[in-house]
Amino acid sequence: MNILKIERMDFCYKQQFILKDFELSITEGSIYGLVGKPKSGKTTVLKLILGLLKSTSSRIYLKGQDLYDQRDKIQQMAGAIIDLPYYQNFLTVKENFKYIDMLFGFGDLRIAEILRFTGLTKHTNIKVKKLTMTQRKLLSIGLALFHNPDLLIFDDLLRGLDNDSKENVCKLLLKIKKRGKTIIMSNRSICDIEKVCTHIGLLEEGRISIEGSALEVRKELEQNLDYSEQRLYYSPIESKAIPTFSF
Numbered sequence: 149m150n151i152l153k154i155e156r157m158d159f160c161y162k163q164q165f166i167l168k169d170f171e172l173s174i175t176e177g178s179i180y181g182l183v184g185k186p187k188s189g190k191t192t193v194l195k196l197i198l199g200l201l202k203s204t205s206s207r208i209y210l211k212g213q214d215l216y217d218q219r220d221k222i223q224q225m226a227g228a229i230i231d232l233p234y235y236q237n238f239l240t241v242k243e244n245f246k247y248i249d250m251l252f253g254f255g256d257l258r259i260a261e262i263l264r265f266t267g268l269t270k271h272t273n274i275k276v277k278k279l280t281m282t283q284r285k286l287l288s289i290g291l292a293l294f295h296n297p298d299l300l301i302f303d304d305l306l307r308g309l310d311n312d313s314k315e316n317v318c319k320l321l322l323k324i325k326k327r328g329k330t331i332i333m334s335n336r337s338i339c340d341i342e343k344v345c346t347h348i349g350l351l352e353e354g355r356i357s358i359e360g361s362a363l364e365v366r367k368e369l370e371q372n373l374d375y376s377e378q379r380l381y382y383s384p385i386e387s388k389a390i391p392t393f394s395f
């Protein structure tokens with residue numbers, strides 16, 4: 149069953165078309181990797197899904213329900229990491245969860261459960277600014293998961309991580325999937341995410357050009373692209389550190 153379905157989505161910034169007749173279906177319980185070259189429109193797709201941008205032409209269905217006039221509903225049912233980290237650097241890990249819990253009121257048991265689930269229990273009382281990049285990513289994921297959403301949307305989650313860290317984060321993604329959640333994650337390259345993604349969709353020229361399992365997408369690419377173009381999708385993303393922000 150589809151948890152999310154997008155039909156005929158067009159989107160442009162000023163005169164520049166980013167998406168044209170874009171269609172996407174995401175199966176419940178899957179990990180969908182939205183892969184594309186820099187500036188191909190991955191973040192734009194994720195923002196449109198979350199209602200942070202609006203396309204007048206499209207229809208977005210969440211669990212079969214048309215979200216056209218009620219985009220705030222998807223924000224309740226989804227947890228996301230887009231653009232900025234959602235934590236506060238000057239607070240400890242636990243204080244960050246307490247802060248977000250002011251919205252939800254789940255209490256300490258939920259905080260302890262998420263700390264355990266993300267492997268952050270022993271860092272409970274450490275300030276975020278002292279955490280490694282991997283621990284901050286785990287914290288971001290924990291904050292996105294906190295209200296127990298069915299759908300998780302992660303933009304460029306693995307960017308800035310070395311290989312070991314990517315593996316740690318991917319292990320957590322698999323744990324999330326095991327709980328029946330659905331994940332949509334964007335990435336520039338296939339190679340970092342092919343082990344975790346059940347589906348991969350290639351975003352090219354405003355629409356999904358190739359879609360399938362990692363193996364199927366690899367086969368299509370081998371048949372349709374020359375070696376240098378294939379490498380674009382298989383070279384690891386750069387592990388250059390990305391800046392962190394505190395609000």
Ligand SMILES: Nc1ncnc2c1ncn2[C@@H]1O[C@H](COP(=O)(O)OP(=O)(O)OP(=O)(O)O)[C@@H](O)[C@H]1O
Nearest residue numbers: 161166184185186187188189190191192193304336
């Ligand atoms: N607010 C904006 N105003 C105008 N153009 C924008 C805006 N945001 C993004 N764009 C343009 O839209 C295009 C798609 O951007 P987007 O960030 O969605 O791509 P992306 O695939 O996520 O890129 P990357 O892999 O580099 O993160 C780019 O050409 C970008 O410059």
